[in-house]
Amino acid sequence: MENQRESVIWQKLKKGDTQAxxxxxxxxxxxxxxxxxxxxDHEAVIKDCIQDLFVDIWKNRQTLPHxxxxxxxxxxxxxxxxxxxxKKEKRQLQTAYxxxxxxxxxxxxxxxxxxxxxxxxxxxxxxxxxxxxxxNRQREAIVLKFYEELSYEEIxxxxxxxSQSVYNLIHQSIHMLKKYLAVEISFLAAQLFLQVLF
Amino acid sequence: xDYTHYQLEDFVLDHDFQQWVYRPGPExxxxxxxxxxxHPEKEPLLEQARQILLTLRLDQHHLEASEVQQxxxxxxxxxxxxxxxxxxxxPSHVRLARQGFQVWLKRAAVFIGFLLAGSLLxxxxxxxxxxxxxxxxxxxxxxxxxxxxxxxxNANTVLSMKGEWEKASERVVNLEGxxxxxVKEKPHLxxxxxxxxxxxxxxxxxxxxxxxxNRRQKTEVVLRSGKVKxxxxxxxxxxxxxxxxxxxxxxIERPEIIQQKVEPEKYISxxxxxxxxxxxxxxxxxxxxxxxxxxxxxxxxxxxxxxxxSATTTLTLDDVxxxxxxxxxxxxxxxxxxxxxxxxxxx
Numbered sequence: 001m002e003n004q005r006e007s008v009i010w011q012k013l014k015k016g017d018t019q020a021x022x023x024x025x026x027x028x029x030x031x032x033x034x035x036x037x038x039x040x041d042h043e044a045v046i047k048d049c050i051q052d053l054f055v056d057i058w059k060n061r062q063t064l065p066h067x068x069x070x071x072x073x074x075x076x077x078x079x080x081x082x083x084x085x086x087k088k089e090k091r092q093l094q095t096a097y098x099x100x101x102x103x104x105x106x107x108x109x110x111x112x113x114x115x116x117x118x119x120x121x122x123x124x125x126x127x128x129x130x131x132x133x134x135x136n137r138q139r140e141a142i143v144l145k146f147y148e149e150l151s152y153e154e155i156x157x158x159x160x161x162x163s164q165s166v167y168n169l170i171h172q173s174i175h176m177l178k179k180y181l182a183v184e185i186s187f188l189a190a191q192l193f194l195q196v197l198f
Numbered sequence: 199x200d201y202t203h204y205q206l207e208d209f210v211l212d213h214d215f216q217q218w219v220y221r222p223g224p225e226x227x228x229x230x231x232x233x234x235x236x237h238p239e240k241e242p243l244l245e246q247a248r249q250i251l252l253t254l255r256l257d258q259h260h261l262e263a264s265e266v267q268q269x270x271x272x273x274x275x276x277x278x279x280x281x282x283x284x285x286x287x288x289p290s291h292v293r294l295a296r297q298g299f300q301v302w303l304k305r306a307a308v309f310i311g312f313l314l315a316g317s318l319l320x321x322x323x324x325x326x327x328x329x330x331x332x333x334x335x336x337x338x339x340x341x342x343x344x345x346x347x348x349x350x351x352n353a354n355t356v357l358s359m360k361g362e363w364e365k366a367s368e369r370v371v372n373l374e375g376x377x378x379x380x381v382k383e384k385p386h387l388x389x390x391x392x393x394x395x396x397x398x399x400x401x402x403x404x405x406x407x408x409x410x411x412n413r414r415q416k417t418e419v420v421l422r423s424g425k426v427k428x429x430x431x432x433x434x435x436x437x438x439x440x441x442x443x444x445x446x447x448x449x450i451e452r453p454e455i456i457q458q459k460v461e462p463e464k465y466i467s468x469x470x471x472x473x474x475x476x477x478x479x480x481x482x483x484x485x486x487x488x489x490x491x492x493x494x495x496x497x498x499x500x501x502x503x504x505x506x507x508s509a510t511t512t513l514t515l516d517d518v519x520x521x522x523x524x525x526x527x528x529x530x531x532x533x534x535x536x537x538x539x540x541x542x543x544x545x
Binding site: 008018029030033034047050051055059128130142146147149170175177178 | 207260261269272277
């Protein structure tokens with residue numbers, strides 16, 4: 001349904017409708033930026049690549065493919081551009097480990113607030129510590145799976161690996177977070193034990 | 199679905215469970231509540247899985263609205279540049295043959311550039327001035343247009359037009375926000391068209407009274423009298439003619455024009471500083487609070503937002519406290535106002 005509507009607008013883009021281009025920009029810019037930030041921390045590189053991507057799409061609009069999902073197309077193309085750009089600038093893929101400071105400095109979105117409200121301060125701290133330990137590729141797979149809600153096949157196609165590897169990346173990440181939850185629970189148990197003692 | 203052997207990881211990755219955590223709804227709530235009643239030993243596991251899912255969504259980065267706009271503007275600029283470049287670019291073999299002329303060409307180009315810039319400046323100066331009328335939050339304004347048609351601007355609205363209508367074949371205004379139009383017919387000017395432009399559509403009229411609401415990327419036209427033609431900017435060849443008492447709406451999300459019979463007074467009451475709530479959803483009221491008064495509204499429980507109600511008394515639009523009071527009573531919710539923010543939560 002969603003894809004069908006977007007297909008119609010994509011068709012208009014191919015015919016040279018600038019409003020259609022704006023539509024794709026407006027609808028997917030936050031997803032694209034959010035995804036880009038999982039590949040690199042260089043905000044300027046991400047923004048440049050997003051700009052180049054839309055300019056390229058416009059220039060080549062007549063020969064553009066007709067993807068089943070425009071969003072999938074945009075994310076995949078963006079990933080390709082960012083990685084190409086980083087290689088070109090001889091920068092290694094920067095470790096974009098999520099530090100605790102970074103999360104608190106960020107302007108929280110409406111959704112962030114809603115989610116944060118459902119977790120206690122302490123649990124959140126522990127789980128975020130776990131999140132910090134994940135690799136870039138794990139975070140990349142996670143954002144596509146849990147935020148963009150793509151299938152393993154789609155994620156595999158975007159990241160250029162097979163579905164099994166995607167599954168492994170995600171499974172490892174959850175396993176890691178589980179350990180952080182377990183630590184927290186034993187910590188609480190110890191606290192309770194001490195309280196009983198004294 | 200059999201969840202007997204499900205471990206923590208399996209729940210996190212289970213599509214239905216994921217959907218419930220991210221988009222809870224009454225049906226899914228019921229299902230998982232039942233499941234916990236039948237398998238109480240699984241409850242801690244489910245809670246952990248839920249916490250992990252929530253955490254996975256915390257890893258987010260967003261662009262500020264201003265950054266989004268800036269980037270968009272630079273894309274437009276780049277596109278304009280490349281389009282100019284393609285017009286003047288030549289195949290490479292031609293360019294090679296002309297290498298000798300390069301320096302001469304460059305000088306000529308600079309000269310022509312100056313000429314163009316000069317004439318462009320002259321042309322700009324001779325253009326009719328753009329006029330702009332704006333209203334702030336909780337403010338309305340009545341404007342007499344050059345053709346003695348009247349427009350009443352609702353709050354938080356911008357209406358702009360190019361002057362010198364006498365010479366033009368059309369009277370064109372651009373609208374962002376909401377306005378009510380009373381258009382005078384111009385038989386002596388050969389029935390000069392009157393056009394209201396929005397991002398999604400344009401309304402073309404002869405003489406008539408109608409309301410245009412163009413907010414949140416949605417255009418909604420309500421016709422009180424006369425006849426108008428609504429041209430769709432989103433889908434070509436999908437124009438419609440409207441009859442009095444009709445509402446026509448379209449948006450980027452639903453680009454086909456939808457027409458329905460309505461009570462026009464309900465949509466136009468704002469021109470008399472009145473608010474009619476007739477089977478109006480809490481979501482609609484929240485949008486009104488944001489668009490008209492400039493509040494930022496959070497409805498804590500999203501399920502609340504589709505609830506509808508009707509008010510027997512007519513409300514005065516500029517008395518926001520009375521409106522908030524009524525929302526509290528009719529929806530049975532608690533409304534907290536903190537500066538420019540309003541929180542609506544279950545009582």
